[in-house]
Amino acid sequence: MLGVTDLTKTYGDATALDEVSVSWDEGLHCLAGPNGSGKTTLLRVLAGLTRADSGGVTVPDSLGVAFQTPNVYPDLTVAENLDVFGALADADDDWRASLVDQLRLGPVVGRTASDLSGGFRKKLDLALALLKRPDALLLDEPLADLDPATRRRLVATAVRYSDDHPVVASTHHLDAFSEDYATLTVVVDGRVAGAWDRSDAPASPAAVYERTLAASEAGRGNGF
Amino acid sequence: MDVPSLLGKELRWGRHKLLALAAIFLVLPAVFAYVTVGFQHVLPTDAPVAVAPQTAAVTSDDLRVVRAAVTIFSDPVLYESRTAAMDALGREQVYAVVAVPPALTDAARGAAEFTVYIDGSVVPYHEPSRGVTTLLRTALDEAIPRDVAVTREFVGTEHSLSAYLVPTFLVALTAIVALGYLPHTFESEAAVLDRLRVETSLHAVVASKLAFFAVLLVLPLAAFDATTAALGGSVSVLGPGTLLVVVLTFLLLGLVAATIQLLVGFGAWGRIANLLVLLFVLGFSGLAYPVGFFSPARRWLVRQVPTHYAAITTRGFVLRGEPVGAYADWLAGLAGAVAVAALAFAGAAELYERRA
Numbered sequence: 022m023l024g025v026t027d028l029t030k031t032y033g034d035a036t037a038l039d040e041v042s043v044s045w046d047e048g049l050h051c052l053a054g055p056n057g058s059g060k061t062t063l064l065r066v067l068a069g070l071t072r073a074d075s076g077g078v079t080v081p082d083s084l085g086v087a088f089q090t091p092n093v094y095p096d097l098t099v100a101e102n103l104d105v106f107g108a109l110a111d112a113d114d115d116w117r118a119s120l121v122d123q124l125r126l127g128p129v130v131g132r133t134a135s136d137l138s139g140g141f142r143k144k145l146d147l148a149l150a151l152l153k154r155p156d157a158l159l160l161d162e163p164l165a166d167l168d169p170a171t172r173r174r175l176v177a178t179a180v181r182y183s184d185d186h187p188v189v190a191s192t193h194h195l196d197a198f199s200e201d202y203a204t205l206t207v208v209v210d211g212r213v214a215g216a217w218d219r220s221d222a223p224a225s226p227a228a229v230y231e232r233t234l235a236a237s238e239a240g241r242g243n244g245f
Numbered sequence: 246m247d248v249p250s251l252l253g254k255e256l257r258w259g260r261h262k263l264l265a266l267a268a269i270f271l272v273l274p275a276v277f278a279y280v281t282v283g284f285q286h287v288l289p290t291d292a293p294v295a296v297a298p299q300t301a302a303v304t305s306d307d308l309r310v311v312r313a314a315v316t317i318f319s320d321p322v323l324y325e326s327r328t329a330a331m332d333a334l335g336r337e338q339v340y341a342v343v344a345v346p347p348a349l350t351d352a353a354r355g356a357a358e359f360t361v362y363i364d365g366s367v368v369p370y371h372e373p374s375r376g377v378t379t380l381l382r383t384a385l386d387e388a389i390p391r392d393v394a395v396t397r398e399f400v401g402t403e404h405s406l407s408a409y410l411v412p413t414f415l416v417a418l419t420a421i422v423a424l425g426y427l428p429h430t431f432e433s434e435a436a437v438l439d440r441l442r443v444e445t446s447l448h449a450v451v452a453s454k455l456a457f458f459a460v461l462l463v464l465p466l467a468a469f470d471a472t473t474a475a476l477g478g479s480v481s482v483l484g485p486g487t488l489l490v491v492v493l494t495f496l497l498l499g500l501v502a503a504t505i506q507l508l509v510g511f512g513a514w515g516r517i518a519n520l521l522v523l524l525f526v527l528g529f530s531g532l533a534y535p536v537g538f539f540s541p542a543r544r545w546l547v548r549q550v551p552t553h554y555a556a557i558t559t560r561g562f563v564l565r566g567e568p569v570g571a572y573a574d575w576l577a578g579l580a581g582a583v584a585v586a587a588l589a590f591a592g593a594a595e596l597y598e599r600r601a
Binding site for chain 2: 068069070093096109110
């Protein structure tokens with residue numbers, strides 16, 4: 022179980038999150054919204070990286086986070102990054118090898134992270150997030166600037182992990198998750214503009230998002 | 246033409262970086278000039294000099310006469326016993342001890358034989374002490390009715406300037422690593438800071454880095470010892486006292502550097518702020534010239550800086566061969582400063598988390 026209740030976060034006069042309430046169980050959950058709508062702030066609050074002004078946060082014992090800008094040691098090799106965070110996470114060798122295999126990191130394990138392409142850095146970042154087998158996984162714009170093959174690889178890994186863990190992905194690439202997402206939450210101007218459960222009525226998440234956004238802009242509230 | 250256009254761009258860029266440019270091109274040179282001017286006082290005119298009795302027969306009147314004579318060229322400090330004065334000499338609280346013979350006003354006695362003790366490790370005072378001895382003789386000739394003989398005597402080994410600079414090098418290196426290189430490594434860590442905060446904590450990150458570099462600082466000590474041993478040198482730095490003071494100094498300055506970066510940022514501002522602190526530490530710790538060479542105001546300031554005591558204790562361990570216990574109070578003070586710096590760091594970390 023992962024979620025927030027009546028969460029508010031301000032930066033000076035700007036309100037990033039305004040009494041947001043949302044919760045997620047096992048499954049892959051998409052979090053969508055225009056740039057600056059508060060998605061990243063919400064994920065950072067869940068990850069404990071940003072403190073909310075008020076409201077409640079429910080998180081499991083361990084969280085894995087894959088960041089919009091990959092958080093990897095640029096001066097260390099892929100293997101060394103896995104060593105460092107594997108030691109912190111007390112990760113077992115089999116799981117680590119499985120992640121390297123799933124994300125196709127094998128050919129670059131000896132390369133310095135700063136020499137990797139953006140796609141490989143994203144994959145390494147996801148591997149680091151998963152090393153400790155977290156109880157829940159947060160993905161902040163995991164597919165930005167990636168080629169289709171790398172996207173598919175990342176989505177497949179996230180989907181596999183979401184079988185028995187909550188996985189929340191903040192993303193503009195909703196179509197990439199259209200076959201696998203469980204819920205879609207749309208955030209606009211720091212508020213939840215709508216929440217869609219795919220099991221109730223399957224639909225393209227991108228279409229649902231556009232409809233919600235249009236309704237929100239028209240001031241008609243929840244478009245679902 | 247492209248150049249004028251690009252110069253216009255530089256001006257526009259400069260408008261956005263006014264504070265940083267002012268810090269680099271105005272504040273830094275001013276600090277450098279201020280520190281440099283400090284070293285003009287190489288002939289100490291008011292360095293503290295102890296006046297102490299040679300024997301129990303010396304009266305307070307004898308001491309007062311000598312104190313008045315010493316006032317002409319220095320800042321005299323009266324001591325009840327020669328032992329106390331010599332202790333102060335070993336802690337660089339005074340730079341010479343004038344041992345006063347008894348019955349100075351008894352003209353019937355022969356020559357009054359004064360001894361001026363100079364610490365052999367305080368090399369910058371070797372030359373000035375010649376002048377001090379001459380001035381003392383002249384002043385006492387006029388002040389007392391007896392003939393005056395003044396002997397200059399070194400306490401401990403009379404070291405060379407190169408030996409004197411060894412402790413200076415050690416403390417300066419420690420400061421440069423803590424305030425120069427460590428911030429650079431923190432800066433490179435910024436790329437992965439969010440992940441580190443998720444997986445562990447800022448405290449753990451800083452603690453591991455400080456521990457790593459503290460251990461690494463043993464290497465220059467060992468390298469120095471190995472080199473001097475190979476060359477037949479007499480100064481050894483690898484001892485428990487030196488290790489303790491180097492580690493404490495590094496922890497203190499490293500925590501200061503980390504605190505500054507958490508408060509100011511991991512970018513250019515953090516670098517500049519730490520550079521300013523580094524310049525201050527190098528200029529105001531009495532590393533090259535002992536604190537007594539400076540004006541009273543600057544002397545007071547230097548005595549508030551913990552690294553000043555690190556410099557004296559390092560000289561004590563390396564050049565005077567003092568045991569660790571000789572500076573137990575100052576080492577405890579340094580440990581206290583480390584504790585205060587740790588608290589400041591904890592406060593800065595809390596603030597950083599709140600602002601994140």
